[in-house]
Amino acid sequence: SIIGEICANLRYFAYIGSNSDFTGKGVLALLEGCKKLEVLELEQAKGVTKDDIQTIVHLANKKGNDKFDCLKKVDLWGYPFVVEGKNKLRIKDLRTGERRVRLRND
Structure with a gap:
């Protein structure tokens, strides 16, 4: 990712918009x-599933x-789920309240 190459010391990144060109692959490259x-922080990033x-x-x-040791918080807006937790991040589905931690073989 261009941002990752130019801004290697970046501590906070926010993407706001509905452009589907910004994908999960792009987020991983950024990280x-x-x-x-x-x-x-992602708001209505339709290309990130x-x-x-x-x-x-x-x-x-x-x-x-x-590569991901520093990531402590993922804020999402416009999604039917959120990421919560401090020591261990987990996804909470806002429709059902179900919490899910992604396991290696999940």
């Missing part, structure tokens, strides 16, 4: 390039993954 990113968010949560929770 891989910005190893100091602590907060990821629940599966993409689950992958991000899984990688952030994985011990020893230096």
Whole structure:
């Protein structure tokens, strides 16, 4: 990702918009390039799916993954689910209240 290459020390990233060109693949590239990113904020990023968010949560929770170690918070707006937790991130479905932690083989 261009942002990851240019802004390697970025700590906070917010994307607001409904453009489907910004995808989960782009978010992962951003996180891989910005190893100091602590907060990821997405609002109506239509190209970023629940599966993409689950992958991000899984990688952030994985011990020893230096690319995602700094990520502490994922704020979502315009999605039917949220990411919550401090020590371990998890997805909460707002429609059912179900909490789900992404497991390796999930």
